Amino acid sequence: MLQCIFIISNSGEVILEKQLQGHRADRSICNWFWEYAMAQGGELSQLLPVIASPTHYLFQIFREGIIFLACTQVEMPPLMGTEFLCRVADIISDYLGGLNEDLIKDNFVIVYELLDEMVDNGYPLITEPNILREMISPPNIVSKMLSVVTGRSSNVSTTLPVATQSCAPWRKTDIKNSGNEVYVNLVEEIDAIVRSDGNLVKCEIYGEIQVDSNLSGYPDLTLSFANPTILNDVRFHPCIRFRPWELYQLLSFVPPNGQFKLMSYRVKKLKSIPIYVKPQLISSSGSCRMTVLVGTRNDPGKPIDSITIEFHLPSCVTSADFTSNHGTVNILADKRCSWSIGRIPKDKAPSLTGNLVLESGLSSLHVCPVLQAKFKIMGVALSGLQIDRLDVKNMPTQPYKGFRALTRAGEYEVRS
């Protein structure tokens, strides 16, 4: 299993090292890794997630400028390594309120403590955020409060979670919450590829149901959908009972305490996309005229917010200038253009026009930029998935139930 975990900054410095087994992995493996990364062009996000070094097999993931590197010398399920590192990154980021070198350095004791509980002897152990939170309090507010109130400063709770003994490992039995409420949040991301002629190549929605549960005791929840058949494939949090879903498409579960991802799903073959983006490129004798039009295509019924269009200028473009009739355009150093539109105004269709100057010797542009659109729509789940009702059992008083929905653009790209 895993032999060692390193956390490395994006300048190659080892921020943290956690040996997991008796057979220690030497830190020189990080030097090897760094040389390898540099030899591959130094683009850290483009590195293979699984690398064979002369001495070890390395798993690595890159998150917000931080590399999480784990090494092993034995055969093991690859996703166990990769998935575990993803969890480590998520949980550390969750605990520290973000990920960067300074945050980790300031809180490395917490990180050590977390790793201590998350993995033992190379075998992943506890990665459920709720349980970890019961064992190790997140830094700042809670620990400060504790030290003031009790005079005893410690971010480790003295009681062990008994969850490991209950049959619902994600929840301890005697939770007491002051609030009595549960929020269900539908968050959808729309992935689409649109061809330059406006035809939809592919459109798919990836959705998550996020629940924030603040219920005391041992509540039993049932969530039903008005149209469960549109769901293409689902993945569940371990708390969901499988049979009711299989038989009646009901989500029946005892929730963990706090925020968690109840389920994720995919909806395939969507036909309608909310906005259109029409790029046009006309080359003539060493320069290229670019126009982009943006507008609403199928009105989702709620306003579309924070629309931005981004694209990379091809490397053969030496300079470019853009003007738009709405919003602002920025050209960044790495030839990235970003056009932030915000909301589409009622009276006009936003348009961007610009002139691209090509490299000398090139008469027309052969490499076409891909435009990526970002937007979000509050209050709508574009897949059309509707929650029918949420029943809460095992509770003395009915809690407050809140529902929200949000759709945003995931990989929404338009080819030109």
Place this chain on the structure above:
Amino acid sequence: MAPPPQFQRSSSPSQPSGKSEISDLKLQLRQLAGSRAPGADDAKRELFKKVISHMTVGVDVSSLFSEMVMCSATSDIVLKKMCYLYVGNYAKGNPDLALLTINFLQRDCRDEDPMIRGLALRSLCSLRVTNLVEYLVGPLGSGLKDPNAYVRTVAAMGVLKLYHISASACVDADFPSMLKRLMLNDPDSQVVANCLSSLQEIWSAEANTSEEAAREREALLSKPLVYHLLNRIKEFNEWAQCLILDLISNYIPSDNDEIFDIMNLLEDRLQHANGAVVLGTIKVFLHLTLSMADVHQQVYERIKAPLLTLMSSGSPEQSYAVLSHLHLLVMRAPVLFSSDYKHFYCQYSEPSYVKKLKLEMLTAIANESNTYEIVTELCEYAANVDVSIAREAIRAVGKIALQQYDVNAIVDRLLQFLEMEKDYVTAETLVLVKDLLRKYPQWSHDCIAVVGNISSKNVQEPKAKSALIWMLGEYSQDMPEAPYILENLIDNWDDEHSSEVRLHLLTAVMKCFFKRPPETQNALGAALAAGLADFRQDVHDRALFYYRLLQYDESTAERVVNPPKQAVSVFADTQSSELKDRIFDEFNSLSVIYQKPSYMFTGKEHRGLTDISEELGNLSVEAQPAAEALPAQIYEANDVDLLLSTSEKEEVRGPVNNSSAYRAPDYDSTTAALVSSQVPLEADLSIPGLPAYNPQVSSAIDDLLGLGLSVAPTPAPPPLALNPKAALDPGSFQRKWSQLAISSSQEFCIEPRAVVALATPQTLLRHMQGHHIQCIASGGQPPSFKFFFYAQRAGQPPSFFLVECLVNSSSARVQVKIKADDGAAAGDFSALFQAALSKFGE
């Protein structure tokens, strides 16, 4: 404890700042050690933090060991944790000081707080100091019986740690059977899971020496235990589930009902949020149903959606791992994803490793129904900003074309690529068009018309240039400009640095010559002259070969150079189906990601090749008998980096190789080289109106060059007899190796068939043994192998020859260094060694 000497000098300004800081810390820790004042814990914590941060950045703070231990008598759990961390890091280097910590750790193991008990026990087991083992057994024993599950969890894993420090202590204390009892009876799932993982490791390691352990290991796969775990699988956390699924994938059910029972129990695992669980379940399903073809097919259908979701919803790193598995599956069931091809369309922002795999998937699933859409999509990528992806996309289009679906449309698109006027697009396309023409000669007219328009100046990459030249030669009758383009290229011979291109140029101009003699004659003369003057051996040899061929008989030459060609029906696949099957057996393992079965990479790699000679002394000889050694010993040997320990496995596949071996052209390169040395290179080769179709002229040149038809025979092997029963132990080998100077060092090429045979290096050892040359050590993995041989001269005085032989199987080059007791005989031996090696693979 004596005060450390540098204590007094702590404030000295001459000290480097790092060091003075450490002595500073030491002083402060000392002052705090006994303090019970309020706030002392906070101060300690700050200091501990500093110490740990030094440790983390790699500063050696081991000199603070005793102070740290003194300060650790505290009730503050964070302090304790930091102290445990510190102690765990430095105990191994300071076994004497580690003894200090034993006391407080043992006391903590009896603390009333289970969290502290657990943490202390974990740290105690992590000290890994052999002479402290005796202090471990007691706390571990009581930890296993602890009323709190957390402590038992830690203890179960602690047993494994103890086993790795001292196997005998662990077994003597009867821990394995305690673990077994816990595994069957403990109510806590994590305890059960940890017992399982510990027992798996312990019994697998013990199984080689003890039959009982082997039986126990078998028992882990017994029906009652498997069902005990299966029925409770939902109670386990996700990682433990992976472990159990892995165990079950090795279980052999007794009948079909049982198979369906297991699949029913596990079906909902396919919906689990953790990808590792999903993949583990899929492995179980695939393995269980291998023998039931129709159910196996249904399993493919069932796992399709979860796999696609995993691929498209996770992080790019997860997608990569899942895609590798999808790729494996699609090789076995190509139609499986043919209607889901859109999932493999590349998104702009994906990292290129994901895009590359997606392109491979698209290539693999293309069939009659979806080729049009897939090729259309791939063509979009050819204009991609990312050049490497654009190249891959074009290659993918070519591969699909070679699969024979809808070739017509694809050829048109490839030809459109040529009109894009991007040099890399042109380059890739040319290579593809060449392959296509070899398979579908009927397209030649369409292609040639377009290819003829390409200016060779725009093509720089050797591969593409070679392809263009090949086409010029092959279709010179259809391309009016061909001879002149070739001539132009030959005029710029010196600007062309790739020998591949030069070789192709020679061949192409020959072909052209037979089709359009008058126009090409000058060019041919110039090309042969330039080729003969070339310092690169292969180019020189080929030019000479053509030259002599023309001299001998031009119609023979034409038959050699321009034989009637048959369309290639299938291009050789790089990976055998046998390999793919093997990888499939290892589903859900790293093998899938490397696309190699694990025996090809695990085990051998622990240390670099270069260490072999240093290590030679302390290895057990791994000569022939060891091939039959137990797997455990083989594993041990791997650890010290010896030898072809996987020989057993590889042996099985050994004999297959020769049949498929590629045969090198049958003219003897040594002969050619010998002849070449007689050619007066300065002779003005370009003047004679070269071979032409005039036999008299060619014979005249014959005289001019003074090339006798007689060819010097290969020198016979020198008279050196070797002792067939030579013996040398590794120790003396190493001694000799370090004492003697290199008496002969050579580098040469081996035949392709030898490279093929080298797939099982064991065969080389046996082959050399047949020539009385013994192997003493070998290692490495493809493509580079290293061998140490020795041989002894027959007769008196007994003189040894030692050989270090580096083989690179990808470049087919061999480097040989020979050291000999009798330096004078080294030359003879070297020839003998080379002769023996050249026969390898026959």
